[in-house]
Amino acid sequence: MKEAVSISGLNVLYHRGHTAFAAVREASFAIRTGETFGLFGPSGCGKSTILKALAGIERHWSGAIEVFGSPYRSGHGLTAAQRRDVQMVFQDPYASLHPRHRIRRILAEPLVVNGIDNPSGRAAEALMSVGLPPDVASRTPNALSGGQRQRVAIARALLLRPRLLLLDEPTSALDLSVQAEILNLLNDIKAAYGMTFLLVSHDRDVIAHMCDRTAEMSEGRIVDIRQRADDRPPLVPT
Numbered sequence: 248m249k250e251a252v253s254i255s256g257l258n259v260l261y262h263r264g265h266t267a268f269a270a271v272r273e274a275s276f277a278i279r280t281g282e283t284f285g286l287f288g289p290s291g292c293g294k295s296t297i298l299k300a301l302a303g304i305e306r307h308w309s310g311a312i313e314v315f316g317s318p319y320r321s322g323h324g325l326t327a328a329q330r331r332d333v334q335m336v337f338q339d340p341y342a343s344l345h346p347r348h349r350i351r352r353i354l355a356e357p358l359v360v361n362g363i364d365n366p367s368g369r370a371a372e373a374l375m376s377v378g379l380p381p382d383v384a385s386r387t388p389n390a391l392s393g394g395q396r397q398r399v400a401i402a403r404a405l406l407l408r409p410r411l412l413l414l415d416e417p418t419s420a421l422d423l424s425v426q427a428e429i430l431n432l433l434n435d436i437k438a439a440y441g442m443t444f445l446l447v448s449h450d451r452d453v454i455a456h457m458c459d460r461t462a463e464m465s466e467g468r469i470v471d472i473r474q475r476a477d478d479r480p481p482l483v484p485t
C-alpha cells in the first residue's frame with residue numbers, strides 16, 4: 248500500500264536569543280494510507296512542530312517530507328493540491344476559530360477561497376456530518392460549548408475533503424465524556440471518508456484507543472515506534 252506520509256531525517260531549528268535549539272531532531276517515520284498514527288510524548292518534545300511542518304505552517308526545516316508521494320520543498324508553502332490533501336485540527340478550539348465570525352462564514356470561507364460551488368450547502372452538510380444542528384450556522388464560536396467548537400473545527404477541516412487529517416490534541420481541552428464523543432466521531436468520519444489520521448496526544452488512553460501505531464518522542468527525537476495491542480481498550484469504561 249502507498250504511504251500517506253514519509254518523513255526522513257527531519258530537523259526543525261528554533262532560535263532562543265543567540266543560540267539555536269532543535270525542536271525536532273533527525274525524526275524519521277512513515278504513515279500507511281488509512282492508518283491512524285499517534286505521536287506521543289511530554290510537553291515540549293516536538294509533536295506540534297512535526298504537525299506544523301506537515302501542515303506547511305512551519306516552513307524552515309531540513310530533511311525530507313513527502314505526502315501521498317508528493318515532496319515538500321523546505322522554505323516554500325504547500326502546493327494547491329497538497330493544501331487540499333492535508334488539513335489540521337488545532338490543540339485549542341478557543342483560539343483556532345475567529346470569535347466574532349458566524350459559523351456560517353467560518354465554514355464557507357475556505358470553500359469560497361478554493362472556488363468550490365455551493366459553499367452554504369456544503370457548510371450545512373459539514374455541520375450535519377459532525378452532528379451539529381443547522382442553527383449553529385448563525386451563531387459565533389463564543390456562543391458554543393468547547394465540544395461544539397471542536398466539532399466546528401473538525402467540520403471546517405473536513406470541508407475540502409482532505410486525505411490526511413492532522414489532529415493536534417483535538418480533545419485535551421474537553422471534559423472526559425465530550426472527549427470520548429469527539430474521538431468516536433473522528434473514527435466514524437475516518438471510516439466514512441477513508442482518511443489517514445496523524446493524532447498527537449500526551450494521553451496514553453487516547454493513544455491506545457485510537458491509534459494503529461504510535462511513535463514516542465522525547466526531546467525532539469523519535470525514540471520508539473509501536474504497533475498497538477490487538478484488544479483496543481474502550482476510552483470510557485462501559
Ligand SMILES: Nc1ncnc2c1ncn2[C@@H]1O[C@H](COP(=O)(O)OP(=O)(O)OP(=O)(O)O)[C@@H](O)[C@H]1O
Nearest residue numbers: 261262270288289290291292293294295296297449
Ligand atoms: N515558534 C517557536 N519559536 C521558538 N521555539 C518554539 C517555537 N515553537 C515551539 N518552540 C519550542 O519547541 C519545542 C517543541 O515545541 P512543540 O510545540 O512542538 O511541543 P509539543 O510536543 O507539541 O508540546 P505540548 O504537548 O506542550 O503541545 C518546545 O521547547 C517549544 O518551546
Ligand SMILES: [Mg+2]
Nearest residue numbers: 294295338415
Ligand atoms: Mg503541542
